[in-house]
Amino acid sequence: MADNYDDYSREELLRELRLRDRRPRFGLVWERKEIEHEKAVNDDFVALDFDPALSCGVAPYRNLIIEGDNFDALRYLRMTHAGKIKCIYIDPPYNTGNRDFIYNDRFVDKEDAYRHSKWLEFMYRRLQLARDLLAEDGVIFVSIDDNEVFNLAPLMNQVFGERNFIATVIWQKVYSPKNTAMHFSDDHEYVLVYAISRDVWRPNPVPRSETQTNAYKNIDNDPRGHWKASDMTARNFYSKGLYEVTGPTGKKFTSGTRYWRQSYESFLELDKDNRIWWGASGNNVPALKRFLTDVKQGVVPQTLWKYEEVGHTQDAKKEVQEVMQFEDTASVFSTPKPIRLIERILRIATKPDDIILDFFAGSGTTAHAVMKLNAEDGGNRRFILVSSTEAIEEQILPSPPFSKGGEKSAPLFTKEGAANVVANNEANGGSITKGKINNPDTNEETKTPSFTKEGVHSSSPPFEKGG
Numbered sequence: 001m002a003d004n005y006d007d008y009s010r011e012e013l014l015r016e017l018r019l020r021d022r023r024p025r026f027g028l029v030w031e032r033k034e035i036e037h038e039k040a041v042n043d044d045f046v047a048l049d050f051d052p053a054l055s056c057g058v059a060p061y062r063n064l065i066i067e068g069d070n071f072d073a074l075r076y077l078r079m080t081h082a083g084k085i086k087c088i089y090i091d092p093p094y095n096t097g098n099r100d101f102i103y104n105d106r107f108v109d110k111e112d113a114y115r116h117s118k119w120l121e122f123m124y125r126r127l128q129l130a131r132d133l134l135a136e137d138g139v140i141f142v143s144i145d146d147n148e149v150f151n152l153a154p155l156m157n158q159v160f161g162e163r164n165f166i167a168t169v170i171w172q173k174v175y176s177p178k179n180t181a182m183h184f185s186d187d188h189e190y191v192l193v194y195a196i197s198r199d200v201w202r203p204n205p206v207p208r209s210e211t212q213t214n215a216y217k218n219i220d221n222d223p224r225g226h227w228k229a230s231d232m233t234a235r236n237f238y239s240k241g242l243y244e245v246t247g248p249t250g251k252k253f254t255s256g257t258r259y260w261r262q263s264y265e266s267f268l269e270l271d272k273d274n275r276i277w278w279g280a281s282g283n284n285v286p287a288l289k290r291f292l293t294d295v296k297q298g299v300v301p302q303t304l305w306k307y308e309e310v311g312h313t314q315d316a317k318k319e320v321q322e323v324m325q326f327e328d329t330a331s332v333f334s335t336p337k338p339i340r341l342i343e344r345i346l347r348i349a350t351k352p353d354d355i356i357l358d359f360f361a362g363s364g365t366t367a368h369a370v371m372k373l374n375a376e377d378g379g380n381r382r383f384i385l386v387s388s389t390e391a392i393e394e395q396i397l398p399s400p401p402f403s404k405g406g407e408k409s410a411p412l413f414t415k416e417g418a419a420n421v422v423a424n425n426e427a428n429g430g431s432i433t434k435g436k437i438n439n440p441d442t443n444e445e446t447k448t449p450s451f452t453k454e455g456v457h458s459s460s461p462p463f464e465k466g467g
């Protein structure tokens, strides 16, 4: 959307107005002019100050953590990683109105008349930048709940194109209903999935769940192993699919109102090879034996993700406590995601050498999931995490606004969490460096020549670039 009308000539303005009048109005609209401009959204030059003291392993570092506003971090990454990221996972503030979303150093509360517009503007600016980082076969997964899902979906359509919508995943986040709920127990969240190109992106199969594997049995002790009976008929017309077969006991079967999937010749071949199951008594409708060894190693991802498979919120909280020693972890950091949830995403969307980006990283669950999956499949996936420092209660109570970057901020959790994970995975080739966003144009302290300060050099950052 153009917002530099001051520079337009009268003719240009008239043309713009006529164009606008002709344009059909459908899609998402939010109050862009009415809300205060976000301070982070500017054209200032961005650099990164690297902190060797907070790095582990040796340069060039494989993984990168950036502390600071993700608008700046994404602009920085556009210089180093445009088109190089295979998978983005984000878990942005849900805009609950309950001190989770900060806009211009203030919490946005439920009474704020522009709360949805502020959130949409905030997200729009960042998603636009994020899109440029994704590879042609890249994909983005966004966690969200009911507070904004109905606004986020049209926003995603706008940024990534409706045609590139892949799925809305339902994640069952709790293991028991909340009986104190006034209306419904809120048991799930969503993960919206969009590709850069729906035609190009393909998911990897996910491993079969225990329930799915348990459906394969070997009741006739077939030496080829476990199998599952599957229907041999289909609804679609098949010219060779109309015949009668005779079972081992002499009982005859037709395909009824449907069609056999195989020709008569193929049916007889399968039967000869003991690949048809007529039931223990030999009297049942014939079914095809599908062997576990014959089916693909995994299954196509489904949109319903149950906590038994990917974890629930309590799992996630426990996991955070395990990697962080911070007395206020639980209260400051209340919305982590379970590692298995992110691992499922990585399994679906990444290959062993891919780069994964999370620009609302929080406690660094994404780093943990990347390292875990690498350890499992011998991969070399790398991560880039971005997060601002967490605001803590004492900053909020007296009188907002407060500064997220101020002295009182809690330590950047991603550093603590992710570095612990990486340190424990040193054998897996883990190395990590951390940079702080720095705007030399506006930051008096570091104005000159912060570029080469403490190992920072714009042309050769000490981490492995995408490629």
Ligand SMILES: C[S@@+](CC[C@H](N)C(=O)[O-])C[C@H]1O[C@@H](n2cnc3c(N)ncnc32)[C@H](O)[C@@H]1O
Pocket: 068, 069, 070, 071, 091, 092, 093, 094, 335, 336, 337, 338, 359, 360, 361, 362, 363, 364, 365, 366, 386, 387, 388, 389, 390, 391
């Ligand atoms: C919901 S939490 C993410 C939790 C994360 N998935 C985990 O498992 O720990 C959102 C995070 O984004 C951070 N954040 C919010 N606004 C940000 C911004 N403009 N730039 C960078 N980080 C931001 C918050 O500080 C918070 O840590």
